[in-house]
Amino acid sequence: MDIxxxxxxxxxxxxxxxxxxxxxxxxxxxxxxxxDEVYLLLHREPSDIGLATVYRxxxxxxxxxxxxxxxxxxxxxxxxxxxxxxxxxLVCTSCGQLEEFCDDALxxxxxxxxxxxGFALREHSLSLYGTCVRCASxxxxxxxxxxx
Ligand SMILES: [Zn+2]
Ligand SMILES: [Zn+2]
Numbered sequence: 001m002d003i004x005x006x007x008x009x010x011x012x013x014x015x016x017x018x019x020x021x022x023x024x025x026x027x028x029x030x031x032x033x034x035x036d037e038v039y040l041l042l043h044r045e046p047s048d049i050g051l052a053t054v055y056r057x058x059x060x061x062x063x064x065x066x067x068x069x070x071x072x073x074x075x076x077x078x079x080x081x082x083x084x085x086x087x088x089x090l091v092c093t094s095c096g097q098l099e100e101f102c103d104d105a106l107x108x109x110x111x112x113x114x115x116x117x118g119f120a121l122r123e124h125s126l127s128l129y130g131t132c133v134r135c136a137s138x139x140x141x142x143x144x145x146x147x148x
Contacts (some may be wrong), residue, residue: 001026010064017049018128025067025081032070032078071101072098072127088125092132099132 004014005024007025012018024030024041033041039054058079061067069084072091078098090099106126114121 004068007064010066012060012064017053020047020049021054021057022061022066025079030078030131031100034078036076065071068123068125070125070127073129089127090132091127091129092135093129094131094135095118097132097134 001022003019004028007018017023020033020042021038024033024038030037034060035051035055038058039049039051042049042054048052054143058067058069062069062079065082067079070078070080070089072089073093075097086107087102087132089099090101091097110124110126
């Protein structure tokens with residue numbers, strides 16, 4: 001992704017905070033991040049981007065459909081790059097671990113359901129909640145929040 005171009009195509013100026021935040025998502029190390037996590041990563045290097053700016057930029061990027069915002073079951077929203085809604089999520093309600101999956105049959109069924117009810121689908125978000133392998137095992141819960 002050419003970040004400055006992506007921003008311009010969405011009608012946003014390529015300001016430093018926008019570019020830096022998108023770089024974090026693009027480097028792929030952390031696919032799902034809350035605003036706090038974005039802030040902490042930005043500040044691994046000297047940076048004067050404040051938390052309020054991080055929040056504002058994240059919401060602008062969601063409005064521009066470059067990022068997607070997911071609430072899952074926690075009060076904290078998690079952001080990720082918009083990949084056209086091509087994956088769904090499994091969420092561990094015990095440790096917060098997130099897994100992504102893609103199931104063509106499921107995608108197809110969702111489209112069918114929408115069509116039957118006369119809806120033109122714009123986007124979708126499907127989250128399944130449960131207990132991850134670790135939390136279900138004798139080993140007990142995994143360390144809190146380890147997102148992929
Ligand atoms: Zn778990
Ligand atoms: Zn995801």
